[in-house]
Amino acid sequence: MQAVRSALPIDVVVGDYVQLTNGGGGQLKGVCPFHDEKSASFYVSPSKGVFHCFGCQESGDTISFLMKIEHFSFAEAVERMAAQANITLRYEEGGYSSRGQQGERTRLVEAHKVAAAWYREQLETPEGEIGRAFLAERGFDAEAAAHFGVGYAPAGWEHLVRYLRGKGFTDKEILQGGLASQGQRGGLIDRFRGRLVWPIRDAAGEVVGFGARRLREDDNGPKYLNTPETPIYKKSHVLYGIDLAKKEIAKTGRAVVVEGYTDVMACHLAGVTTAVATCGTAFAEDHIKIIRRLLMDTSSYRGETVFTFDGDTAGQKAALRAFEDDQKFAARTSIAITPGGMDPCELRLAQGDDAVRELISNPVPLFEFALRSTVARHRVDAAEGRAAALEEAAPIVAKIKDPSIRHEYAVQLAGLLGILDEQFVVRRVGQIARWQRDSPQQGRSAQPRRIEPQQQAPVARPAFRLDPNDRSLIVERELLKLALQNPELVSPAFDQYGEDEFPTPPYAAVRRAIGKAGGTGYGAAVPNFIDLVQEAAENEQVRLLVTELTVEPIRTRRKPDAIYAGDFLVNLRRAAVKRRVDEVRAQLQRLGNRATAEQLAPVQQELWALQQYDDNLKTRGTAGL
Numbered sequence: 001m002q003a004v005r006s007a008l009p010i011d012v013v014v015g016d017y018v019q020l021t022n023g024g025g026g027q028l029k030g031v032c033p034f035h036d037e038k039s040a041s042f043y044v045s046p047s048k049g050v051f052h053c054f055g056c057q058e059s060g061d062t063i064s065f066l067m068k069i070e071h072f073s074f075a076e077a078v079e080r081m082a083a084q085a086n087i088t089l090r091y092e093e094g095g096y097s098s099r100g101q102q103g104e105r106t107r108l109v110e111a112h113k114v115a116a117a118w119y120r121e122q123l124e125t126p127e128g129e130i131g132r133a134f135l136a137e138r139g140f141d142a143e144a145a146a147h148f149g150v151g152y153a154p155a156g157w158e159h160l161v162r163y164l165r166g167k168g169f170t171d172k173e174i175l176q177g178g179l180a181s182q183g184q185r186g187g188l189i190d191r192f193r194g195r196l197v198w199p200i201r202d203a204a205g206e207v208v209g210f211g212a213r214r215l216r217e218d219d220n221g222p223k224y225l226n227t228p229e230t231p232i233y234k235k236s237h238v239l240y241g242i243d244l245a246k247k248e249i250a251k252t253g254r255a256v257v258v259e260g261y262t263d264v265m266a267c268h269l270a271g272v273t274t275a276v277a278t279c280g281t282a283f284a285e286d287h288i289k290i291i292r293r294l295l296m297d298t299s300s301y302r303g304e305t306v307f308t309f310d311g312d313t314a315g316q317k318a319a320l321r322a323f324e325d326d327q328k329f330a331a332r333t334s335i336a337i338t339p340g341g342m343d344p345c346e347l348r349l350a351q352g353d354d355a356v357r358e359l360i361s362n363p364v365p366l367f368e369f370a371l372r373s374t375v376a377r378h379r380v381d382a383a384e385g386r387a388a389a390l391e392e393a394a395p396i397v398a399k400i401k402d403p404s405i406r407h408e409y410a411v412q413l414a415g416l417l418g419i420l421d422e423q424f425v426v427r428r429v430g431q432i433a434r435w436q437r438d439s440p441q442q443g444r445s446a447q448p449r450r451i452e453p454q455q456q457a458p459v460a461r462p463a464f465r466l467d468p469n470d471r472s473l474i475v476e477r478e479l480l481k482l483a484l485q486n487p488e489l490v491s492p493a494f495d496q497y498g499e500d501e502f503p504t505p506p507y508a509a510v511r512r513a514i515g516k517a518g519g520t521g522y523g524a525a526v527p528n529f530i531d532l533v534q535e536a537a538e539n540e541q542v543r544l545l546v547t548e549l550t551v552e553p554i555r556t557r558r559k560p561d562a563i564y565a566g567d568f569l570v571n572l573r574r575a576a577v578k579r580r581v582d583e584v585r586a587q588l589q590r591l592g593n594r595a596t597a598e599q600l601a602p603v604q605q606e607l608w609a610l611q612q613y614d615d616n617l618k619t620r621g622t623a624g625l
Helices: 002-007 010-014 062-070 074-084 104-123 129-137 142-148 159-166 171-176 242-252 261-269 285-295 313-324 344-351 353-361 366-375 383-398 403-417 422-442 471-485 505-516 519-523 529-536 540-551 562-591 597-624
Strands: 021-024 027-030 042-045 050-053 059-061 151-153 180-182 188-190 195-201 207-214 224-226 254-258 275-277 304-309 332-337
Touching: 002 062, 002 074, 010 042, 010 050, 010 062, 042 540, 050 540, 059 062, 059 540, 062 074, 074 104, 104 151, 104 159, 104 171, 104 195, 104 207, 129 142, 129 151, 129 195, 142 261, 159 171, 159 188, 171 180, 171 188, 242 254, 242 275, 242 285, 254 261, 254 285, 261 275, 261 344, 261 353, 304 353, 332 366, 344 353, 366 383, 366 403, 383 403, 383 422, 403 422, 471 505, 471 519, 471 529, 471 540, 471 562, 505 519, 505 529, 505 540, 519 529, 529 540, 562 597
Parallel strands: 254 275, 254 304, 304 332
Antiparallel strands: 021 027, 027 042, 042 050, 050 059, 151 195, 180 188, 195 207, 207 224
């Protein structure tokens, strides 16, 4: 198990789903993939192999990350990591990678991998000529087809079914993976027949489904046929091309959303390697989450998402639907409308790669497009038309959350309508914005209000909710972070500290777990110290807090050293001494004037010794410990 964890660093695995940037102190941070947030609170510690979100409290190691984000079982997460690291697993009951013991998801992914390779081979057969011709007509040669893994499904009824059976896959697995369907006589038949096939990969590059395009006139099925919902394929959770585009999206801070598989191919071949597409469904909230994580889309960092749609009526409607989701992005959202109703694939074929790049380089802000499209539906040369256009367009502007940008668009709307009194339009937009903000609380019904589906709140996790910035607790917290992240800096002094020197119970529990794991002296000599501390923790709450302290950056801007660590060792001890001084003084006060010399002497002696010890710590630092 440790070999699997060591072979795939946690930042490599998490990086398939989240753009990670420097979080300070050797930690990385990004937008949490487990809950919606506008600021990055998700931290990863590459050196310790753990992650923690300070927003929703999700935490764990590489395996638990995969289990949570992909809904894997433990075995499936280990199998995924082993496969990526080219490690052969030995199962307890004997044998290597026993098929009977592999997780369901692993088996289905393997079936799709085998099917994708077989489809690729079929594209090169004589029957596959019809597929090669289709690609060639759209400007895609054999090299392009290979790059995207495009294949061909023969026209027979059970070619793939028989092939997969020969590779050891059961009918249940073939059916469950959506690679076949049940025939009228109960047998299995290939789902895709006589079609060009695109493999759909997840962010890690594994094939989880297929999209197939009709090629023949006698094919009465839909133009595009996709894999149905399966245990490994949820169309709202995948974007075609994300495996190829994710690194460039993170690097450039721009994502391009197109409408089809050939559009993704055309964009990538033209140099727009950040293009992705949905798979037989409208662009929706789950797709937004995927892109936000890759864009590091937060209120402090603004990337850009460019939508491309055909210039026809349907394309404009699609763009306006995308506008409805605009406010779920922190990034700028823009739209590139292709000329003459052409999609990017047709544009590349007609005008070349430069035209595609030019299209993406000069998008129009989505708000501006929405305004112009709305105003264009009215006759603004007449007073009645201007009034109607204002009442339809003003709520669009009112949705803009940033007041300064909202004002700019209100002024722009006045110009589009030809209304000279700009402030009249600004005031009307402001009225609607206030109504949209206040009406849920005040119950106003002057205008119809669209009721959005209620967002499900993140499930509260059983963790200690300690404020990392509570100044009264910083010394305890920082010293525990140093003990976990840099045990060599606080050893051996830390191991002499008692639990009572950590007055906050959760922190005392972490100190107790560190001691049970062997202490910082042992921790400085072994690579798996955090694992040992986790095992020694008395309950899940303490384990979560250990993870939190492991990934939280050290508070210094420079690399922590012995001097920095020494300050916290001394400050924690001085705080403990002060508490004891207060206790001794209270004891003297209780003794009062009636106490005998014999009663007062030991108490006064302890008080004097404590005061001398505190002065020694104050002047000598760690040398006085």
